Amino acid sequence: MANATPSPIRVAIIGGGLAGATLANALIKHSHLEIHLFESAPEFSERGAAVGLSINSQNGLGQIVSSADELLNKAGAVPMSSTRLVIGSGPDAGTLVHDLADDLAGREPGKVLHRASLLRELLAPLPKHILHANKKLTAITPRDDGRVKLTFQDGTIEDFNAVIGADGIFGTVRDHVLQDVAKEHAATAAGFWDCRCLVPFEKAKSILGAQHFEIDRQYGWLGDGVMCMHDVLENRESVQCVISAVETDPPKNRKRTLTREFLNKTLYNWQDSQIAKGMIDICLEQEGAQGYSQWEHKSTPKYANGYVCVAGDAAHATSPWQGSGAGMAIEDAMILGALFGEVSSPKKIPAAFKAFDVVRRPRCQRIIDSSRETGLLFLGKNPDVGLDPAKMKEAIAPRWNFIFGLDMESHKGEAISKFKEFL
Numbered sequence: 001m002a003n004a005t006p007s008p009i010r011v012a013i014i015g016g017g018l019a020g021a022t023l024a025n026a027l028i029k030h031s032h033l034e035i036h037l038f039e040s041a042p043e044f045s046e047r048g049a050a051v052g053l054s055i056n057s058q059n060g061l062g063q064i065v066s067s068a069d070e071l072l073n074k075a076g077a078v079p080m081s082s083t084r085l086v087i088g089s090g091p092d093a094g095t096l097v098h099d100l101a102d103d104l105a106g107r108e109p110g111k112v113l114h115r116a117s118l119l120r121e122l123l124a125p126l127p128k129h130i131l132h133a134n135k136k137l138t139a140i141t142p143r144d145d146g147r148v149k150l151t152f153q154d155g156t157i158e159d160f161n162a163v164i165g166a167d168g169i170f171g172t173v174r175d176h177v178l179q180d181v182a183k184e185h186a187a188t189a190a191g192f193w194d195c196r197c198l199v200p201f202e203k204a205k206s207i208l209g210a211q212h213f214e215i216d217r218q219y220g221w222l223g224d225g226v227m228c229m230h231d232v233l234e235n236r237e238s239v240q241c242v243i244s245a246v247e248t249d250p251p252k253n254r255k256r257t258l259t260r261e262f263l264n265k266t267l268y269n270w271q272d273s274q275i276a277k278g279m280i281d282i283c284l285e286q287e288g289a290q291g292y293s294q295w296e297h298k299s300t301p302k303y304a305n306g307y308v309c310v311a312g313d314a315a316h317a318t319s320p321w322q323g324s325g326a327g328m329a330i331e332d333a334m335i336l337g338a339l340f341g342e343v344s345s346p347k348k349i350p351a352a353f354k355a356f357d358v359v360r361r362p363r364c365q366r367i368i369d370s371s372r373e374t375g376l377l378f379l380g381k382n383p384d385v386g387l388d389p390a391k392m393k394e395a396i397a398p399r400w401n402f403i404f405g406l407d408m409e410s411h412k413g414e415a416i417s418k419f420k421e422f423l
């Protein structure tokens with residue numbers, strides 16, 4: 001008598017943002033899994049402007065999809081061949097502090113692209129029947145046999161063998177994983193706000209100065225407690241313009257109304273800077289211009305609890321100063337993809353999630369802490385460095401090595417060996 005084909009292992013991914021969509025690509029390759037991706041919004045969509053993918057993010061993506069380059073090209077990615085940090089205000093205004101491209105040490109540069117285009121291209125190869133929009137998770141209940149009961153807002157109930165929460169910084173799966181310590185490890189304000197706008201390329205060029213757009217370069221103009229940044233997107237069709245500043249009084253609703261008076265005060269010593277004036281005008285041109293608080297997870301005691309785990313921002317939300325939030329989500333997906341290749345029966349899932357936790361948590365927490373410190377450095381708030389260009393260069397230059405230099409094969413190998421240890 002022929003052996004009956006074993007039932008597939010059912011895996012639910014909660015949240016169809018960049019983390020959930022990348023994860024679905026990493027897991028769909030395994031024919032012994034049945035994947036479902038649930039998104040609470042009426043459709044899969046990305047808010048916000050640009051996302052930068054550094055070389056480790058691109059390498060991670062390359063481990064998940066057949067051609068990361070092709071996917072990123074279709075999404076209109078532009079290479080960041082140079083990221084210049086220049087003093088924007090005060091006595092050293094105009095002094096080049098550092099070009100982050102110099103830290104690549106022969107590695108490929110990062111790429112910057114529109115978030116919605118990246119999500120579109122990540123969702124494109126996934127079978128339609130696994131994508132469930134308008135499906136908000138409301139409760140997670142472990143069953144005695146190891147399966148997990150998921151209840152959705154529309155009243156439906158489904159059982160899964162594994163649940164991965166990619167439901168973002170304020171998601172509910174994190175609460176289930178952390179249980180009674182969830183509150184004390186919830187996200188808090190990182191100490192900065194920012195305002196991000198997308199403007200047509202020609203408009204940005206004329207407002208901010210054509211000399212800054214001769215090559216596709218990202219510029220960060222550094223000042224006392226504030227930074228202005230612009231980078232070119234979508235095959236030179238648009239430019240992301242950002243004002244970021246120190247936030248000492250985080251508003252409860254995480255946003256603040258921006259006025260000319262407030263922005264002039266924030267950029268108080270930028271004198272006649274074309275960049276400052278241009279950025280303020282660009283910002284205020286938006287209807288109801290808002291500055292958004294940056295929030296982060298300062299600590300997370302674990303990423304997994306039995307048959308449930310968290311990934312992406314649900315596990316490790318960070319401030320954006322080292323451009324690594326999406327990159328960490330991609331690395332998570334790569335590791336979970338490798339681990340689930342080894343999960344031949346549902347009872348091995350807790351060991352896989354535990355291995356994921358042990359391998360990913362120290363790296364992600366280090367990036368969160370480093371990103372916050374980098375923000376303080378950029379804004380001249382490191383007391384030993386201030387806005388001294390030479391000291392800034394020395395302090396900033398080495399900060400990306402541990403992020404860019406991740407060896408994907410050995411990271412996966414470490415996860416698999418932990419998994420075998422935990423079985």
Ligand SMILES: Cc1cc2nc3c(=O)[nH]c(=O)nc-3n(C[C@H](O)[C@H](O)[C@H](O)COP(=O)(O)OP(=O)(O)OC[C@H]3O[C@@H](n4cnc5c(N)ncnc54)[C@H](O)[C@@H]3O)c2cc1C
Pocket residue numbers: 014015016017018019020038039040041045050051052053054057135136137138166167168169171172194196311312313314320322323324325326327328329
């Ligand atoms: C200002 C800013 C700039 C950034 N710049 C960069 C950068 O340059 N480079 C970089 O690598 N990263 C960057 N990041 C970080 C990056 O954007 C995030 O880390 C990444 O988008 C997080 O993706 P996610 O899928 O984990 O979370 P989210 O994008 O928040 O997605 C979560 C999804 O889950 C859904 N959801 C929530 N609750 C439920 C539920 N109960 N049921 C079902 N679905 C649910 C939500 O609707 C949402 O679609 C930046 C972040 C910010 C804020």
